[in-house]
Amino acid sequence: MTILVTGSAGRIGKSLASALLDAGEQVRGFDLRASGLHHARWQEVVANSDDPEAARSAMRDVRTVFHLGAFMSWLPQDRAKLFAANVEGTRIILDAAVEVGVEHLLFASSGEVYPEGAPEFLPVDESHPTKPRSAYGLTKLIGEEMVRWAGRSSGLPFTILRFSHTQDATELLDPESFFSGPRFFLQARIRQQEAMGNTANVTALRAIDDGKPSLVLARNERGRPFRMMITDTRDMVSGLIAAWRSGNTIGETMNLGATDPVCFAEALPEMARVTGLPMRMVDLPGPGVFYETSNTRFRTLTGWQPQFPFHRMLEEAAIAWQAKQTS
Numbered sequence: 001m002t003i004l005v006t007g008s009a010g011r012i013g014k015s016l017a018s019a020l021l022d023a024g025e026q027v028r029g030f031d032l033r034a035s036g037l038h039h040a041r042w043q044e045v046v047a048n049s050d051d052p053e054a055a056r057s058a059m060r061d062v063r064t065v066f067h068l069g070a071f072m073s074w075l076p077q078d079r080a081k082l083f084a085a086n087v088e089g090t091r092i093i094l095d096a097a098v099e100v101g102v103e104h105l106l107f108a109s110s111g112e113v114y115p116e117g118a119p120e121f122l123p124v125d126e127s128h129p130t131k132p133r134s135a136y137g138l139t140k141l142i143g144e145e146m147v148r149w150a151g152r153s154s155g156l157p158f159t160i161l162r163f164s165h166t167q168d169a170t171e172l173l174d175p176e177s178f179f180s181g182p183r184f185f186l187q188a189r190i191r192q193q194e195a196m197g198n199t200a201n202v203t204a205l206r207a208i209d210d211g212k213p214s215l216v217l218a219r220n221e222r223g224r225p226f227r228m229m230i231t232d233t234r235d236m237v238s239g240l241i242a243a244w245r246s247g248n249t250i251g252e253t254m255n256l257g258a259t260d261p262v263c264f265a266e267a268l269p270e271m272a273r274v275t276g277l278p279m280r281m282v283d284l285p286g287p288g289v290f291y292e293t294s295n296t297r298f299r300t301l302t303g304w305q306p307q308f309p310f311h312r313m314l315e316e317a318a319i320a321w322q323a324k325q326t327s
């Protein structure tokens, strides 16, 4: 029987598909883009998840679905695309899964279903109110509700996993990385904030930019350094497989991610040390980013433990950085 991985050309989906193939499974991918994977037990459907016919053909003989396909954007102009991919796309995947009687659907939700920018208490656990602040987080919360509804109305067995922020270790020190570029590199952050129309942030950031490549330690308006969860893709993949195999996650909604938060006041000086880049500091308007999320429930239920904490990711990122400088 086949396992379907949607979002199979993406960061987590491709890595998950490879791990399942390595474990001897028959795997099918479904993504807008080809994954580049080649294997005797691998097939893929390259299509938009809002295409019901494509979703039906992807679902043939499928027992397990990892629904990871989604669009991630925080730009106001991307709203329509977000809802099409993450809400309508999820509805179509769910309908197709119910039609073939899938035995387990695991849904990639997000920590952004919580108000991560303004948590009511820390660490954020599953009892925290879900009040997304981004449109992306809202589409994930609607996705969760649709999954739970498919469980209630059609008996679809499901697990909802609220993913922490996740990236490949080597992305950490890549100024072109979608995530780490704007998070850690000054010029990339300026470009991102300009695109988002955050003029107050752009002004604060431009004031410390001397035009030379540099890292930026972001703090809030009171000088509190940012703090957040960052999870290695490999841990997310082993967590997904643990959630599937453990057999006691059906009907659960749980946080999945690293155990310890990353404090930027510690991470940025270390990044500056390994790259040799200067580190600038900026106090941005507003409360800033300051949260940590509990993975206790997931670890207790499955026995899973993450293997790639931030310091290990950074060691690998530093090696990749050095290799790039000498190539």
Ligand SMILES: NC(=O)c1ccc[n+]([C@@H]2O[C@H](COP(=O)([O-])OP(=O)(O)OC[C@H]3O[C@@H](n4cnc5c(N)ncnc54)[C@H](O)[C@@H]3O)[C@@H](O)[C@H]2O)c1
Pocket: 006, 007, 008, 009, 010, 011, 012, 013, 030, 031, 032, 033, 047, 048, 049, 050, 067, 068, 069, 070, 071, 072, 084, 085, 089, 108, 109, 110, 111, 162, 163, 164, 165, 166, 167
């Ligand atoms: N990476 C993170 O920090 C993070 C955090 C929380 C949740 N998530 C969720 O985890 C999942 C995987 O994340 P990722 O980091 O691998 O993202 P990614 O952007 O690398 O991969 C997502 C994949 O989905 C595909 N996709 C997008 N719209 C589609 C559509 N309409 N039809 C078919 N395919 C479509 C994209 O082509 C892409 O390959 C997503 O659901 C994401 O929302 C990720």
